[in-house]
Amino acid sequence: MLLLGGMLCGGLLSCKKLLDLKPEDSVYEAVFWKTETDATSGLMGAYSLLRKSLTLGGQGMSNFVYGDFTTGVLKEGGDYALNFLVKGDEYYGTGISVDDFRGDYIEDFQNWTPYFKTITQANTVIEKVGKMPDNAFKSLAVKRKIIGEALFIRAYTYFYMVRIWGDVPLVLQYDQDPVSSKNVQRTNEAVVLDSCAADMNRARLLMGWNTGSDHAVRADKGAAFALLAHVNRWKYFVTKESDKTLLTKSIAAIDSITASGMYSLVPAANFDRLFKGRSQEGIFEINTSADQLEYQPNGGFYLYTLGQPYIPEKTKSTVFNSEVVGWFFNDPTDARYDYYFDRTKEEDLILTKYIGKNNQNRFFLDPGNNRGGLVNCNISIFRLAEMKLLRAECNELLGRSSDALTDLNDVKLRSNLTGYSGADLKTEIFEETFRELFCEGHSWYDMVRNKRLVEYLDRFPQSRFDEEGWKWPIARSLFVTNKDLAQNKYWVGRLR
C-alpha cells in the first residue's frame, strides 16, 4: 500500500518539467507565423497543394484529363475509367452520349475537395502573413510578394473550378474554427470570376516580375495579368457575351505582358527547352523538374502517353485519333507537325512534344542501365504564345481583324508557317490555338468558350451544349456533407 502511494506521488511529481517543454519542431498556431521562413513555408504548402490538385487521379494527370482526354484527340484512353471520356458510352452502346463525365470510377474528377484544400491554405497564408509585423521580413516587398502569390493561387484555383463546375461555394476568409463551420451554397460563376479579377488587380500591384530561378515557377506580375486576361474572357463567355468591355480588359492585361519586355517566343529549333519549362516564353508553370528531384515516378500525362522506343520496356496504352489530329496538323512545313509527333506509324502517332524528338527531355532514374525513364518537363499553365492567341481571339470578337492577325501570325511564323490570308479568321485562330496548345491541358476550355464543341466533337449534341452539359457533374459524395448544394442542371437525374 505504501509502495503504491509512493508510485502515485512519483507519477504526480516527476514529469512536471518534461511536460512544460514546448514540443520541438511541431507546427501549431501559437508558434508558427513568426518569421519570414514560416511565411514562405506556408506559401510553399499552397503551391504544393495546387500541384497536387492538377495531378489527381489514378494516372496523376487530372489537368490533362479535364483539358485533353475530353476533346476527341484520343481513340484509346488506355484506362477503364478514362475511356469513358475518350469513347463516351461506347461500352454500353445506348446511343445517348452522356456516359462521359459520369462513367465508372470517374467520380474522382467530379470532386472539388482537393481544390478547396488549396484555397484554405491560401486563405490562411493571406490572413496570417497579413497580420505579421513588417519587420519580420527582410523587406516589405517580400511580405507583399508572398501575399500576392497566395492571392494568385487562390484566384487560379477558383478560376479552374469555375471552368469545370460553373458555380462553386466562394470562401475568401480564413476559418478560425473549422469544426463548427457552416455549409456554404454555390455562388454564381460570374461573381466568383469577379472575385478572381479583384484578387488579381490587387496581386499585380503586390508582385514584381520574376527573373532567375523563380522565373515562371512562382507567380509574379505576369502570371497575375495572364490570369486576369483569362478570367475576363471566361466571364464574357458565361455572361452570354453581353459585355464587350470584358474583352477590352482581357486585351489590356495581355498588353501589359507584351509591353513588359520580359517574355519572348522561343524559336522552333528550341522547342525542347520551351516544353522543359522556365524558358523566356513561360509565364506560369507547375514545377515538376527532375533537376530538383521533383518528378512523377509512375504517372503523369507525359509518361502515360509514351512507350517504346522512347521509354524502354514500357508498352504504350493510349492511341491518338490520327484523323482528328490530321484536321489540325495538316501542313508538313509546320514545325509542330514534325516536332509534336513521331509519325513512324501514321495510324498510331506518338506524342513527342514533351520528351523531345531526340529524347532531349528524357532522363533515367537508373542511367547506367537506361531504366526508369521519365519525362522532365514542367506543366505549362500560361505562356506567351498562348497569351498572344488569346488576345487574337478577343480582338477578333471585337471585330479588330488586323490586330488579331498580327498576334496569330506571330505564332504561325515561329513555327515556320506563312501569315494567314484566308477568309475565316475566327476558325483559324481557334484551330491555331488547338495546334499550339495541343495536349497542354487547355483544349477543352478553348472549345467550350469558343462554342466549338458541337462542331468538333461527335458525341456532343447542341442540346447538351444549350443545357450547359459541358460543365462537370458534382460528385454525389459532396452532397452528403453539404446539403445546401445543388447539382448542375444538365446532370440532374442523369447521375448513375
Place this chain on the structure above:
Amino acid sequence: MKNKLVYILTFFGLCLIVTACKKKDYLIGGDLHDPRVNMTTYDFLKSKPLFDTLTRLIDKAGMKEEINGNTTFFAPTDYSVAELLIRRTRIIQRKYNNENLKYTLDSLPVPELRDSLRSHLFTGAINRENLSLENKVFKSKSNEDYSILLIETTAYTGTVTTKPQYLYLVRLRNGLDPKPLPDNYPDADKDIQELTQTSGIITTNGILHVLNNRHKFYW
C-alpha cells in the same frame, strides 16, 4: 473433462493439417500449357472467329497451300483488316467526293492481297528459341527484310529477376535503324515495330504468331 476436449480437438486439428493438402493436382491446376495445336495453320485460323475475315482473304488469294507449307505466319486479326477497309473507304470517299462509296473486301485486288499476306509469311520455323533480344533479320516470302526479336517489358510485373519478353515483328525501312538512333532521324525511315499478342503457336506444319489488333494490315 475440459482437458479431454482440448486433446480431442487438437487431435482433429492435427489430422486436418496432415491430410488437407494431399491432392497435389490442386496446386498445378490441371495440365501444363501445350503450345501444340493438332491442326494446320489454316485450320487453326479457321477455327477462331478472330480470323474469319483473314481466312476469307487467304481463300480469295488462293494461298491456303502456301500458308500450310513449312512456314512461320504472323497473322493479322480481323481488326487489322477492318481498319484497312475503313482507311481505304475514307480515301475513295475523299477522292470522288462521295460519302456513299464503300471499300469492301471484294474491292481488294488479288495480286496486292497476295503480296501483303506474303509480307507476313516466312519460310521455316521461327520461334522464341531461335530469337534473342537483338535484331535478327529474315526475308519474308514477299522478299522484304524484317527483323524478329524479343524485347523485355516491365508491364504487369513488379520486382522480378527475369523479365517477361514480348515477341516483335519489325518491318525495316531503309535498312535496320542504327543504334542508338542519331538525332533528327527521319520518321519515314524509322522501322515499324509490331507487338505479337500471342506468340509461338505450334501447328502441324509450322509456327503461328498473332499480331496485335492495332497492326496496320498492308503495313
